[in-house]
Amino acid sequence: MRGVYNRTQAQEYCNTFGGSLVSIHSQAENDFIKAFLESKIAGHALIGLIKVQDESANQTEWKWLDGTKTDYTKWNPTEPNNVHNIEDSTEFLTSMGGWNDVPIDMSRIAICQTSCNAERFHVE
Numbered sequence: 001m002r003g004v005y006n007r008t009q010a011q012e013y014c015n016t017f018g019g020s021l022v023s024i025h026s027q028a029e030n031d032f033i034k035a036f037l038e039s040k041i042a043g044h045a046l047i048g049l050i051k052v053q054d055e056s057a058n059q060t061e062w063k064w065l066d067g068t069k070t071d072y073t074k075w076n077p078t079e080p081n082n083v084h085n086i087e088d089s090t091e092f093l094t095s096m097g098g099w100n101d102v103p104i105d106m107s108r109i110a111i112c113q114t115s116c117n118a119e120r121f122h123v124e
Contacts, residue, residue: 003109007089010046010110011065019114021048023064025072030097033111037094044091046108047099049073051080051088062090066113074098 005013007021014020024030024047037045048065062070062080076093080101087101091108102108 004107005046005110006105006107007046007050008104010108010112011048013110014112014114017112017114019112020064020066021046022111022113023048023066023068024074025068027072027074030072030074033092034094034097036111037092042094042109044093044100044108045111046106047090047092047111048113049090049099051082051101076100 003013011021022033024033033045033047037043049062049070050065051060052063053060062073064070074097076096076098079099080087080090082088082101086103089102089104089106090099091102091106092098092111093100
């Protein structure tokens, strides 16, 4: 978690250390992010779910920036609502433990994820 960025800046920041904005794939992961944000006294943060247009199917889909399958969502009631037809990013709202769609230029703190290479660590 770091700084205040719009989605593009946040993803670029996460990329600087080989990461991506966080993707969430279960209620347990969602609960972990909620507890993490609460511990940092953060009310909201950008996550890596974005809306993309599928031209061939003439529809929109929500996809994770890290390329993982969108197999879990936790939208708050009435979300995503695409206010003014410009909301294509997602923020995590700590108070509700769910997600809200926001414009790409909405500035929030970033929650990054990166994978760990187990071969780099030595445990005795």
